[in-house]
Amino acid sequence: MNTQLNYHHLRYFLAVATCGGITSAAEALHVSAPTLSAQVRELEEFFGTTLFRREGRRMTPTETGRHLLGYAERIFSMGDEMVDSVKRGGFSGPGTVFLGVADAVPKLLAARLLERACEMAPGLRVVVREGLPQELWGALSTHQIDLVLANEAPPPTRMNLPPGIRIGRMRVVFAAAPKIVASYRKKGDPSELPILAPARESILRRELEQWWAEKGITPLIKAEFDDGAAMLELAARGLGAAPVHEPVLKDVCKRYGLTALPFRCEIEDDLFVVTGERQYSHAGVSALMETARGILKA
Secondary structure (H helix, E strand, O other), rough: OOOOOHHHHHHHHHHHHOOOOOOOHHHHOOOOHHHHHHHHHHHHHHHHOOEEEEEEEEEEOOHHHHHHHHHHHHHHHHHHHHHHHHHOOOOOOOEEEEEEEEOEEEEOOOOOHHHHHHHHHOOOOEEEEEEOHHHHHHHHHHOOOOOOEOOOOOOOOOOOOOOOOEEEEEEEEEOOOOHHHHHHHHHHOOOHOOEEEOOOOOHHHHHHHHHHHHHOOOOEEEEEOOOOHHHHHHOOOOEEEEEEHHHHHHHHHHHHHOOOOOOOOOOOEEEEEOOOOOOOOOOHHHHHHHHHOOOOOO
């Protein structure tokens, strides 16, 4: 049995996963489609499992394929970094960092973190992965990513991960288009306020449900979202009021033309940064960690 991984096969797998199909990947790699298809089959035989499933004309990684994809991206990113290091005669800069951002973390806040980190470390390159916290904890445990920005700490069951550093708290504010705000000022009844809510699986949604119950509010939920940006887009179109974390409220209101509603939502979310055990010192991780500590400050 062959136990030696063929990295050419892994490179071809990465191309197919990235391009979404054999034909487009073959064109990108300048090889024939039959050759590429055969190489991918050989990789599947090596692992003893299917790595892709067909969805129409697209080839989508299976669950195992997605797991392998995380490793492949990291392997070849580090390989490119190694080549650059040797050609430059040594490289002591921050290099590449794989950052996981929990889906509930405001994207404007993540963008602020990356902007400040890149200012601190100009040579920094960041690969951002977004997902549910439980997905990111798994990726962090297996070293597919270097650190995670999340609104919760790793659970105690993740004994191989540190508890994380709480870098601050974010108060929740509702914001809406001016016409929604004007209507609320006249009626003053939160139960008549059209609400755009995060998905039920999210921590913020659970916090909102608990707060509404405590206040005796029956929310008029117009739509629910996995995607926070889509929620804000519809808030801008006047569909309803959306929950916004206060550190990015000013930017959100400016970008989407929203106004904060005149009532206090008694919810505050924690913000954590978590990094896994490292085998070596990584300047890029240190730069992001240092920047994250001050990210909630204006």
